[in-house]
Amino acid sequence: MSLQIQMLGTGSAFAKNYYNTSALIRSTDVNILIDCGATTPRSLAEIGLELDQIDGILISHIHADHVGGLEEVAFRLFYQYNQKRTKLYVTEALAQTLWENTLKGGLSNPTEGFNQLGDYFDLVYLEEYVPYVIDTNLTIEVIPTLHINQKLNYSIFINHRTFYSADIQFNKELLIQEVVHTRNCHTILHDCQLSGSGFVHTTLGELLTLPAEIQKRIYLMHYDDDMPSYYGQTGEMTFVQQHALIDISG
Numbered sequence: 750m751s752l753q754i755q756m757l758g759t760g761s762a763f764a765k766n767y768y769n770t771s772a773l774i775r776s777t778d779v780n781i782l783i784d785c786g787a788t789t790p791r792s793l794a795e796i797g798l799e800l801d802q803i804d805g806i807l808i809s810h811i812h813a814d815h816v817g818g819l820e821e822v823a824f825r826l827f828y829q830y831n832q833k834r835t836k837l838y839v840t841e842a843l844a845q846t847l848w849e850n851t852l853k854g855g856l857s858n859p860t861e862g863f864n865q866l867g868d869y870f871d872l873v874y875l876e877e878y879v880p881y882v883i884d885t886n887l888t889i890e891v892i893p894t895l896h897i898n899q900k901l902n903y904s905i906f907i908n909h910r911t912f913y914s915a916d917i918q919f920n921k922e923l924l925i926q927e928v929v930h931t932r933n934c935h936t937i938l939h940d941c942q943l944s945g946s947g948f949v950h951t952t953l954g955e956l957l958t959l960p961a962e963i964q965k966r967i968y969l970m971h972y973d974d975d976m977p978s979y980y981g982q983t984g985e986m987t988f989v990q991q992h993a994l995i996d997i998s999g
């Protein structure tokens with residue numbers, strides 16, 4: 750069984766040298782996208798993956814660097830790919846706000862009679878903390894995490910053993926207790942704000958307070974353009990590079 754994560758982008762919301770952070774889960778049988786920022790369609794084109802080769806899209810939260818490419822994907826699947834549909838993995842609450850507050854303006858179409866998210870995507874509602882089996886080799890689970898006060902946000906477990914933070918404020922207890930001690934995740938993909946105070950993201954300084962044994966499992970993503978100047982300053986953690994493939998089959 751082959752299971753890999755390919756980073757489509759590794760940059761922060763404001764990075765210009767790196768695409769928006771998003772990832773492709775590539776299993777033997779399916780390709781599942783985690784988030785779809787404004788730059789994600791370009792990154793997919795660069796790796797030669799057609800939109801109709803994506804079996805589903807999982808959304809963490811509705812900031813534009815995570816959902817800004819969804820309108821393009823929806824339109825292109827419909828108009829360029831012969832009304833091809835893909836699955837959208839979301840909690841019901843997130844689906845509601847994703848449509849009402851992000852996509853409705855562009856995607857609603859009175860002529861076609863389109864006025865809901867389900868007119869473009871096959872909605873698969875995820876329950877928080879409930880593993881969802883995509884196929885025999887791939888299970889995903891979303892857990893609510895804190896990013897912006899009172900805004901829906903999810904982090905993701907892949908096959909129980911890989912943790913994808915998406916955008917979160919530092920949560921040391923979650924990482925130590927749940928991610929490492931309870932689940933023994935071998936791979937942790939974590940957002941990382943390199944300078945300044947965190948406020949809505951996890952900072953490099955915060956991640957450096959983790960034990961080395963945990964740092965060894967961490968790939969840093971969602972970084973700013975000054976990332977190269979931090980080489981050698983990330984303890985046991987590694988910057989994941991755009992388009993890099995990480996084997997998570999273990």
Ligand SMILES: O=c1ccn([C@@H]2O[C@@H]3COP(=O)(O)O[C@H]3[C@H]2O)c(=O)[nH]1
Pocket residue numbers: 761762812813814897916948949
């Ligand atoms: O309360 C707020 C809300 C937002 N922001 C900035 O806007 C960005 C939106 O995308 P992001 O979540 O990747 O990163 C966020 C931050 O850079 C912030 O600093 N404080």
Ligand SMILES: [Zn+2]
Pocket residue numbers: 761762812814815916971
């Ligand atoms: Zn972001």
Ligand SMILES: [Zn+2]
Pocket residue numbers: 810812896916
């Ligand atoms: Zn965000």
